Amino acid sequence: MIHARSGARTGLLSLIDELVLALLNEESGYFRQVPGWNLNCAVVGAALAELSLMSRIDTDMDSLILLDATATGDRALDPALEEIAAEPVQHNAQYWIERLAPQAESIIDMTLDRLVDLRILHHHDGDFWSLAGAAWRMELHQGSEEGTAVEHVKTRISRAIFNNEIPDPRDIIIICLIDTCDVLRLIFELDEEAEERVRAILKMDLIGRAIAAAVAQNIAGRLFGPTALAKPIPVVPLRRLLRSKQIRSGNLPAFFAELHQEFGPVFEIRPPVAQNMICLAGPDTNQWVHRQGRMHLRARDYLEDFEKVYGGVGLLPALDGADHFRYRKFIQPAYSRTRVEDRLDEFLSRARHDMAAWSVGETRHAVGMCRKLVNAAMSPLFVGIDSQDIVDDMHKFKDRALKTHVGRTLPKFMLKTPAMRRRAKQIDEVMDRVLNVHTPAQRVGCPRDLADELLTMHNNDQQFLPESNLRFVLSAPLIASMYVGDQLSFAAFAMVSQPEFYDRIRAEADSVFAAGDPDGETLTGPSTDVTRRFIMECLRLYPIVPLSVRNVMNACEVEGYQLPEGRRVFIAQTATHYMADLFPDPFRFDIDRYAEPRKEHVGTGYSPYGLGTHTCLGARLTEMYLATNLLLMAHYFMFEIAPKNYKLRISPFPSMSPNKKLKFRISERRRDLPA
Ligand code: HEM
Numbered sequence: 001m002i003h004a005r006s007g008a009r010t011g012l013l014s015l016i017d018e019l020v021l022a023l024l025n026e027e028s029g030y031f032r033q034v035p036g037w038n039l040n041c042a043v044v045g046a047a048l049a050e051l052s053l054m055s056r057i058d059t060d061m062d063s064l065i066l067l068d069a070t071a072t073g074d075r076a077l078d079p080a081l082e083e084i085a086a087e088p089v090q091h092n093a094q095y096w097i098e099r100l101a102p103q104a105e106s107i108i109d110m111t112l113d114r115l116v117d118l119r120i121l122h123h124h125d126g127d128f129w130s131l132a133g134a135a136w137r138m139e140l141h142q143g144s145e146e147g148t149a150v151e152h153v154k155t156r157i158s159r160a161i162f163n164n165e166i167p168d169p170r171d172i173i174i175i176c177l178i179d180t181c182d183v184l185r186l187i188f189e190l191d192e193e194a195e196e197r198v199r200a201i202l203k204m205d206l207i208g209r210a211i212a213a214a215v216a217q218n219i220a221g222r223l224f225g226p227t228a229l230a231k232p233i234p235v236v237p238l239r240r241l242l243r244s245k246q247i248r249s250g251n252l253p254a255f256f257a258e259l260h261q262e263f264g265p266v267f268e269i270r271p272p273v274a275q276n277m278i279c280l281a282g283p284d285t286n287q288w289v290h291r292q293g294r295m296h297l298r299a300r301d302y303l304e305d306f307e308k309v310y311g312g313v314g315l316l317p318a319l320d321g322a323d324h325f326r327y328r329k330f331i332q333p334a335y336s337r338t339r340v341e342d343r344l345d346e347f348l349s350r351a352r353h354d355m356a357a358w359s360v361g362e363t364r365h366a367v368g369m370c371r372k373l374v375n376a377a378m379s380p381l382f383v384g385i386d387s388q389d390i391v392d393d394m395h396k397f398k399d400r401a402l403k404t405h406v407g408r409t410l411p412k413f414m415l416k417t418p419a420m421r422r423r424a425k426q427i428d429e430v431m432d433r434v435l436n437v438h439t440p441a442q443r444v445g446c447p448r449d450l451a452d453e454l455l456t457m458h459n460n461d462q463q464f465l466p467e468s469n470l471r472f473v474l475s476a477p478l479i480a481s482m483y484v485g486d487q488l489s490f491a492a493f494a495m496v497s498q499p500e501f502y503d504r505i506r507a508e509a510d511s512v513f514a515a516g517d518p519d520g521e522t523l524t525g526p527s528t529d530v531t532r533r534f535i536m537e538c539l540r541l542y543p544i545v546p547l548s549v550r551n552v553m554n555a556c557e558v559e560g561y562q563l564p565e566g567r568r569v570f571i572a573q574t575a576t577h578y579m580a581d582l583f584p585d586p587f588r589f590d591i592d593r594y595a596e597p598r599k600e601h602v603g604t605g606y607s608p609y610g611l612g613t614h615t616c617l618g619a620r621l622t623e624m625y626l627a628t629n630l631l632l633m634a635h636y637f638m639f640e641i642a643p644k645n646y647k648l649r650i651s652p653f654p655s656m657s658p659n660k661k662l663k664f665r666i667s668e669r670r671r672d673l674p675a
Pocket residue numbers: 316317318328335477480481483484487543544545548549608609610611613614615616617618619621622
């Protein structure tokens with residue numbers, strides 16, 4: 001029996017819940033290394049076993065018989081029961097596990113959601129799960145103990161294996177399923193005696209045995225399936241690339257959407273000067289990357305050279321698995337939107353200070369102007385320094401480093417020119433400035449910032465975050481301001497070039513600033529609804545990070561195509577932004593896509609912040625930076641596009657930004673900026 005405390009549910013967890021909990025690896029925030037198909041078969045096995053315990057079906061080694069088609073009321077079980085009831089011919093458990101395995105992903109999703117609702121699990125961005133605090137009282141033979149839900153499951157299993165206690169039929173089934181996934185030895189240290197005992201337990205229950213055998217047969221059969229059936233990956237002819245209008249305008253997402261339409265979800269591009277690219281595009285590959293990517297693709301390889309430029313190894317975007325989750329969990333609070341909201345006064349005053357230098361009649365480069373505006377608040381709020389004097393150099397250096405060491409669109413020596421060497425020195429300058437203001441004495445009474453979190457991490461575990469990584473991590477917010485600045489320049493262009501939206505955003509800005517400075521809730525609530533939906537549409541049409549790069553670490557099959565181990569893969573996650581079945585009339589600027597009832601952004605088709613485990617940690621605060629800066633621009637100034645006949649051209653590498661020709665002319669200062 002389980003008694004719930006702190007609001008957790010009363011009554012037994014289902015077999016699926018318990019299997020999911022037993023397989024959760026708290027270190028990596030995901031399941032123990034159970035390859036996808038094994039996990040799917042095991043989850044469906046748990047569903048069938050549960051139906052059997054509920055007397056809806058009966059199963060033995062040879063057959064599976066429907067006993068009662070009455071719905072159970074459990075959303076994870078009823079679709080399977082319905083399918084079994086609708087089948088005129090009788091089949092065995094192995095057949096049903098194979099047939100129902102494709103449903104496993106939605107069963108897992110439902111189970112995870114439920115465990116989160118029950119406050120047993122905690123969900124983190126990037127689809128990681130960890131145990132939430134809810135404590136469970138477990139009634140054991142010698143009194144009661146408290147523990148988490150996972151401890152509860154594990155305690156019961158270990159008592160059956162190590163204390164020779166007679167297990168409950170449910171526990172036998174769980175042991176059978178975990179053993180079939182071959183992860184029992186990852187959870188417990190099994191000596192010979194324990195292994196002997198496991199073998200005995202596996203024979204104790206007929207349902208458990210039948211289901212486990214059926215799952216095992218499916219897993220074995222699967223090993224040989226995909227390779228023989230895999231389709232050849234189509235190669236995009238060079239002439240197709242050359243005649244693309246989208247390539248010429250720099251619109252990579254639209255270009256990849258076109259290729260998806262012609263060549264399908266997986267295709268290869270062989271550019272004349274760069275490495276061959278296997279590309280994934282479309283809703284199905286997005287979903288695959290989001291859910292399965294972590295098992296097959298890793299980030300480490302493509303950033304290896306880039307890390308060296310900054311003298312670091314094992315930086316967050318280049319980590320995988322448990323280290324990656326640990327890093328993200330630790331650093332997450334520093335990227336929360338509330339940290340920005342708590343210091344909104346400082347944010348607004350620094351942004352205004354930067355805008356105070358804009359004079360009526362002058363014309364400014366859009367990208368440079370927006371990067372500086374963003375950095376004016378980002379650098380002090382994240383790492384406690386003003387870096388407006390050197391941020392240009394930092395951006396130019398990072399831009400060149402990405403082109404030479406990641407995109408490889410320029411030869412490596414181009415990072416060693418005298419100008420680049422001089423800019424490289426600014427990284428040390430940033431680090432010195434940050435360290436100078438982060439001595440214990442200087443930080444007394446200051447709100448915690450990103451540098452505080454990083455320096456704590458460094459002091460706590462110098463192997464995990466060594467000094468050699470500090471140059472990069474402490475200067476990263478200045479790099480982030482480049483991304484946000486580029487996204488802001490697209491948004492400002494879209495605003496100024498579309499008078500209807502310009503009027504609506506200006507009206508919102510004037511209203512939220514009418515009674516003094518707004519608080520965080522106002523800036524993220526209904527009074528900025530138009531501005532925020534406008535920004536979402538800019539992120540769809542002009543996503544500054546249109547693709548992600550990975551290396552295949554485990555050969556795998558995606559949409560019927562084989563991705564060989566070791567190959568580099570380009571995930572064009574934003575190609576879906578230009579697909580008409582997800583975003584009707586995709587080239588139309590339409591902010592109502594994000595309102596009820598359309599909500600076209602829900603799901604992995606809308607992915608300006610990436611997919612899966614490396615999903616952007618700064619997404620929420622970025623939206624706040626973009627909205628606040630755009631509102632400030634609209635409130636204080638009127639802009640015109642310069643030159644007047646400018647047609648948007650995008651510089652696509654290393655990330656997307658409007659090209660250098662885009663400028664803004666400041667035609668009017670609408671009100672004085674507070675001193
Ligand atoms: C418009 C602005 C931004 C966009 C479009 C954006 C987009 C992205 C994307 C697509 C990724 C995933 C890259 C991959 O999968 O390889 C990413 C990762 C990341 N972003 Fe952002 N980003 C933005 C701004 C920011 C800001 C302002 C911060 C923090 C100050 C930030 C912090 C991060 C971090 C830490 C990661 C790495 C996460 C990981 O590897 O686990 N981003 N971003």
